[in-house]
Amino acid sequence: MTRVSSAVVDADLDSFLLRRRGVVCVPTGGLLPDTDPWNAEGLLALDADLAQRGYLLTGQLRSALGRLTPGELAATGGGLLARIDRLLGADRRHRTLFHRFPDAVPDHAHLLYSRSIRAFLLNQPRQPCAHCGRTGEEVGIGALAPCAHLLCTGCHQGLLAQDRAGACPLCGAELAEATYLGEDNRAGRMAAEEFGGELTLRPLRLAEGDTLTVALASLDRLLARRTPLDPQDREDLGVLLALAPADLPDRLPEQIPVRETKAVVLAALLRRDPATALPVLAERIDTATDVLRLLWAWSGAEPDLLPATARRLRLRNLPRPLRRDLLAILDGLPLAGLAEDLRRHRSAWLRAGELLHPYEYRGRYPATAAAFALLRGTDLREHPVGREFAEPPAPLRAVESGGRARLAHTGFAGRVESLLAAGDVPGALRELARRPGELARRLHHLLRVRATTAPGEPLPEEALRLIADALRGAAPGPLLGAYGRLRGEREQGERRLYFPRGTVSLAHAREDHGTVVPAGLSAAVCEVIESELLRRGAGERYDLALLDEGLADLVAPFAERAAARTLVAVPRGSRQRLPAGERLRLFLHWMQPEDLRVDLDLSVALYDADWRFTGLCDYTALVHGDRAAVHSGDYVSAPPPHGATEFVDLDLGRLAAGGSRYAVMIVFSYNDVAFEDLTDAFAGFLQLDAADRAAGPFDPKAVRQRLDLLGDAKVCVPMIIDLADRRYTWTDLNTGADGGFHSVRRYRAEVGQLSRDVLAHFSPGNRATLWDLACATAAATTDEVLVRGRDGGAPRSWQRGEGEPVAAFAARLRALRDGREADPEGPGVTERLAGRRAFVALVDGDVPAPEQLSGAVYRLYPGPLDAAPEELERLTAGDLVARFGPQG
Known part of the structure; x- marks a missing residue:
């Protein structure tokens, strides 16, 4: 029997809870009755270290940490920083801010923390209150004097009412007469200029209750998934199976799809x-x-x-x-x-x-x-x-x-192919109906044959009923794939993109000169699929739904088996806004084995609006244009223990002014070594305007995305940047490569054509999105839906009319028709969600956590919403898809 070290399992559980739920486990055995005075400096050092990484201790977590013994605090704090560094990719080239934490804390720890907090507030006033988690300028966030912990005016008024306003509720420090630190401070202003961008601290909460029970709830969701798990979920599944109790066979669901x-x-x-x-x-x-x-x-x-x-x-x-x-x-x-x-x-x-x-x-x-x-x-x-x-x-x-x-x-596939070749659509449909997943995958082919053999004729009602009945058993992946394929606009000779099944995300395209399926023919089948999605979306009722219009930019996950592990789980093909500011810093880090030299290269290929090659920035051309793109220099090996890192700085405005429309980020293995042969390799980007110059070239708190380089691939295209729209398409793709000596110049035509095909394939309306799933869920489970616009302003409201069919309500919601504008004098989003059972699906989790909120929530980017009660079901994009599995 294989046994897993309990220490390893506990460490994996801590990483799982931090990454998925933003909570920190604190050892419960032997807690002191009150904060140990020796821990004050250690907690202050931890505050400063976390601020340098963009994180914030909430009051309950800080109190629990303070009750540890100094040795336990050192171990817990050091482990927390190490896990955050692994998430951000800062564990290879950079050390924690204070070494030997917390035994030898520099005297300037408080000054550094105070300086960092002032910088965050000056650049972005919407920081979370460390006591209640609320955010926004209207709640009046300020840094307490002299400890600099963040507290809103509402919490301060509450402390006044309890006659406790003389001390910080987090650390107990006696407050100065002015209560809050003044913003007009030279050190703070200088730090704000160095930090640059508008960053929001991410609150860390104390893990409450039985953390194993919380983790095993995630196990249930992973087992119920009806789409293949991505690499991160597969890793989590291994951790959770190792943690599961002896009655695991009895805990398994009736079916593991x-x-x-x-x-x-x-x-x-x-x-x-x-x-x-x-x-x-x-x-x-x-x-x-x-x-x-x-x-x-x-x-x-x-x-x-x-x-x-x-x-x-x-x-x-x-x-x-x-x-x-x-x-x-x-x-x-x-x-x-x-x-x-x-x-x-x-x-x-x-x-x-x-x-x-x-x-x-x-x-x-x-x-x-x-x-x-x-x-x-x-x-x-x-x-x-x-x-x-x-x-x-x-x-x-x-x-x-x-x-x-x-x-x-006489096999199934042979019978279907024979019927389709003979133009027998009814016969092929009856055969495919026995295997609903195959039917969903072949729907476009079926309609193409129908359009060829019976041009201008609609599908018979009997065929539509057979399709509707059969699709009840189809898994959500093929169903959503067919929906996106059929509702998109098609033309003769279009280039179709294919994603072959494999261990890495490969893609290839070819011209399709087959019969174009008429819109009238595909629309009837799309209506059948929409009805099926509404049927599956029905379940427990919610009092209210809050959706984000930006979900339309997030593609419903597909081919997750070959997806890379990422810091932010952006589904492949999704378009997202770039961080605020004019500059990005791309990075690549790798470490080779002891006995193998590996030369990876970080490169950027530039194209104009018609995909004509306009230039590059790589090891052969370290500077492009008027320093619009600058490469840090070429490493030809990355020996352990530290490996090597390459950077490319992009000035978005200068690149656009120089005639470039698209910038494609590429990683090449120059000497033809597969990524899977490396000890470690990852790439990503950080917001350069938000980086602290004093932190060096890699500032953890400015990291916005990273992905691991895995598998037998040798060329990776993580993303395509649209310099005009200031948005990027997350591609997470690899291309085939042989022979070594890989470079942008050698692959510029191939990369340009692939990028063009990718943008066309994922153009609006061509794929099922999280917006489609969120609308189906909301329309089927509630009568009131709030929708936030892309600008993040006050949400509009949709009400289901008396006697209005769910399908009609869903159609209005999907098209954003006939909504009511928000009442400027009415309650805000947080107040409307407080104490209610709600379905929430947002791009940014920047909504302050309402009190006594229950239901389910999906968010792409972390924020104050993460401080919501533990009872709230937290969903990933894969979980959203899984909710649309067959229901019999």
Whole structure:
């Protein structure tokens, strides 16, 4: 049985809770009755360190930390800073601000913290109150004198009423007569000029209640997902399975929809206790491919069955009881379906057969032996194995040459292709209806054949009813993919973008000269899909919904299996605004193994509005134009322990003035080493106007996005910047590359064409978005919806009319028709949400956390909303998609 170190599991749990929920675990054993006086300087140092990273201790968390012993405070604070540095990518090249924390704190710690807080307030007055979490200029945030902790005027008035206004509620420091620090301070103004941009501190909360229970609630959501998990979620799943109690088999949902996830869970159960796991296997495995995935997960590999994974996979031996049970499961499957499943992954099954030894139990499990004989092309009439049977069992007799031919040509895929080639749309539709996911994937093809064989004719009502009934069983991924494909505008000869299944996000495009599906034909099917989304979106009722119009810029996640781990989980293809300011700093960091030299290069390719190449900034051209783009210099190796980092500074205004419209960020492996061979590699960007010059080239608090470079790729295109619109499209894509010596000049045409195809593929209306999902949820579960505009102003209101169908209400909401403007004298968003059960879906979590809010919330970027009660269900983009799984 594989055992996981408890210290490792606890550290992973702490990272999980910090990243997903913004909470910090504090050891509960042996807490002191009150704050240890020796901790005052240590807490002050931690305040300053966190401010330098853009974080803030809330009052409850600070109080709990103060009650630790000095040694525990050192360990907890140091661990917290280390986890934040790993999230931001600051753990390789930079050290914590104060070394030997908190044993040797410099005397200027308070001055540094005070200076940092003044700078944050001068640049952005909407900082969160450390006591109540509220934000905004209207609540009057100020820094207390002399400790500089942030407190709003409302909290101060409350302290006055309780006769407690003489001391800071966070640290207990006696307050000066003026209460708040004056803003007109030379050191603060200088720090504000150095910081530059408008940054908001991110509050850290104390983890309350049983953190394991909170974590296991996330396990339930991951197991219920109906789309493949991205790498970060897969890592979290491993942590949560290691944390799960002994009754894990009883905690599993009735169905684990994603088969890769099911394989990981079953393998984890086998490692824990094979005796209790075997009955679970027999109950939950229903296809031969499930067994193959289990063998891969059992061997420590991703159960994706991809060739790239197979090349590295060494199958682990099976105990004899497990081997017999797996053969029995295979033998219980219908022979035709078993043979078809084995042929689908022939090479993998040939390897698996060497472990399973199906002929060793040919008398007990004849169907399995027959299927492997068919897979290997064995003629049992002449093979010694066949001669051992006096009278071969019926399944083996089916493997005669005629039977072999019939099985090979009567598979599901062959029947569908034959019907479509013959133009038999009704027949193909009836066949595809047996497999709803395949129907959703083939809808565009079906309509194309219909438009060719019956031009100008709509789909019969019977066909639409059959589609509607079948799509009830389709997973949300294929359903949303079909929705985006069918509702977008198409033209003859358009370039279509494809994302092949793999371990990394590859994309390729080709011109499509097939029949264009008429809008009238696709519109009827889109209405069917919209109705199905509304049906699935219905559930527990909410009193109110708050949505963000900017959700229309966020693509519904797809192909998450190959997505990179990122700081902010922006779905691939989404468009987001650039940080405020004129300058960005792109960064690339990598560290090579001891015995391998690796030369990565950070590059920027520039194009005009017609995608004509206008220049570059890389190791061959360190400066572009009038210093519009500047490269930090070329490292040709990155030895441990610190590796190497390259930067490119972009002046957005100067680039646009020089004739460039698009800037494409690219990472090349110059000497043709795959990213997966590196010890560590990541790239991203930071807001240069928000960086502190004193922090050096990499300021953690200014980091806005980072992604890990993984897989067998050698060229990565993380994002495309639109210099005119000041927005970027998050691509997270890789391109094929061979031969080494990679550079922008060599790939400029390929990168330009790929970028153009990506922007066209993800143009508005061409993909399903989080806005579509949020509108379907809101319309199906509440009668009142507030929508914030892209400018972040007061939200407009949509009310469902008396007797108005849900579909009509949803259509108004999606199109933002007939909404009411906000009453300037009415209550604000926070007041309207307080004490209510609500569905909230926002781009920015900058809404102050309302009191007694319940329901569910999705937000892309962190903010004061994260301080909402623990009972509030927190959703990721993948969770939003999962809520639209089949419901029977």
